[in-house]
Amino acid sequence: MTAKTYLVTGAASGIGAATCRLLTDRGAQVIGVDRDQPGLTRMIDAGNCAETISIDLADAMAIQANLRGLAVDGVANVAGVGPDAISPELIFRINLLAPLLILDAVRATLAPDAAIVNVASITGEMADDSMDSNLVDPLAADFLSRITQIVTDGPRAYTYSKRALIDQTRKMAVTWAPAVRVNCLSPGIVDTPLGERSKVFSWTEKASRRIPLGRLGIAAEIAEVIAFLLSPSASYIIGASLVVDGGYVAAQGARRSGRP
Numbered sequence: 001m002t003a004k005t006y007l008v009t010g011a012a013s014g015i016g017a018a019t020c021r022l023l024t025d026r027g028a029q030v031i032g033v034d035r036d037q038p039g040l041t042r043m044i045d046a047g048n049c050a051e052t053i054s055i056d057l058a059d060a061m062a063i064q065a066n067l068r069g070l071a072v073d074g075v076a077n078v079a080g081v082g083p084d085a086i087s088p089e090l091i092f093r094i095n096l097l098a099p100l101l102i103l104d105a106v107r108a109t110l111a112p113d114a115a116i117v118n119v120a121s122i123t124g125e126m127a128d129d130s131m132d133s134n135l136v137d138p139l140a141a142d143f144l145s146r147i148t149q150i151v152t153d154g155p156r157a158y159t160y161s162k163r164a165l166i167d168q169t170r171k172m173a174v175t176w177a178p179a180v181r182v183n184c185l186s187p188g189i190v191d192t193p194l195g196e197r198s199k200v201f202s203w204t205e206k207a208s209r210r211i212p213l214g215r216l217g218i219a220a221e222i223a224e225v226i227a228f229l230l231s232p233s234a235s236y237i238i239g240a241s242l243v244v245d246g247g248y249v250a251a252q253g254a255r256r257s258g259r260p
């Protein structure tokens with residue numbers, strides 16, 4: 001990954017921070033994006049990012065102003081908020097709209113053979129299809145007002161923001177190929193600040209007993225798969241939604257429903 005430059009969002013904590021560290025260790029230049037300025041400073045001080053950009057990804061104008069035209073070899077859209085975020089609107093803005101707006105902002109300046117990884121969630125993988133007709137065009141002007149009338153609580157907003165991100169990734173993967181490889185990764189329960197907070201809402205301590213591997217994931221394990229999907233080793237993977245969950249989804253016997 002030497003001589004490659006990657007944009008990684010959510011760089012100040014958890015999976016994003018682990019991704020920055022790993023890519024940097026492998027010789028890449030990493031531009032870390034987060035709203036947590038002290039966290040970004042720590043990443044620079046530790047040598048885990050070459051450069052950082054502090055912005056609030058809920059702010060579409062800030063994304064345009066700061067990221068449009070960045071020349072990069074790849075993007076890892078990792079930043080996200082959990083079901084406990086302040087409002088469903090914020091969850092959709094950060095988890096769904098921000099990745100799409102970021103990719104739109106850098107599309108024209110992506111390097112040849114660039115790769116994209118969007119981080120979704122197993123909640124999106126396991127979600128029912130009841131909301132699919134409302135999730136088709138997230139960048140439409142009335143999307144947020146429409147969806148937040150229907151999805152009014154944090155856990156459902158989280159689930160459907162991630163389901164929509166998986167579906168948008170698949171569509172984008174088809175449209176952007178062969179110039180750009182676009183993929184998605186759905187982590188299970190990962191031991192990060194977000195994972196810890198989310199347990200209060202949707203997981204119990206018993207969850208780890210339902211994971212065939214018998215434990216939560218660690219951020220570095222997810223970062224390994226992000227780095228793989230960004231790398232030339234994943235040259236034939238496009239439009240995948242890779243589940244990295246210690247076997248949780250398989251153990252639920254869950255089937256994705258209603259997907260093309």
Ligand SMILES: NC(=O)c1ccc[n+]([C@@H]2O[C@H](COP(=O)([O-])OP(=O)(O)OC[C@H]3O[C@@H](n4cnc5c(N)ncnc54)[C@H](O)[C@@H]3O)[C@@H](O)[C@H]2O)c1
Pocket residue numbers: 009010011012013014015016033034035036039055056057058078079080081082094119120121122186187188189190191192193194195196
């Ligand atoms: N931890 C888990 O169990 C788990 C499970 C499934 C999916 N995920 C997904 O993995 C991704 C990373 O989560 P994590 O567990 O590392 O969480 P985390 O809380 O450790 O890190 C999230 C990062 O995103 C940043 N962020 C949040 N809102 C932002 C905004 N508006 N603007 C800029 N930066 C913002 C935070 O500051 C933080 O640094 C998220 O998309 C999350 O939904 C996590």
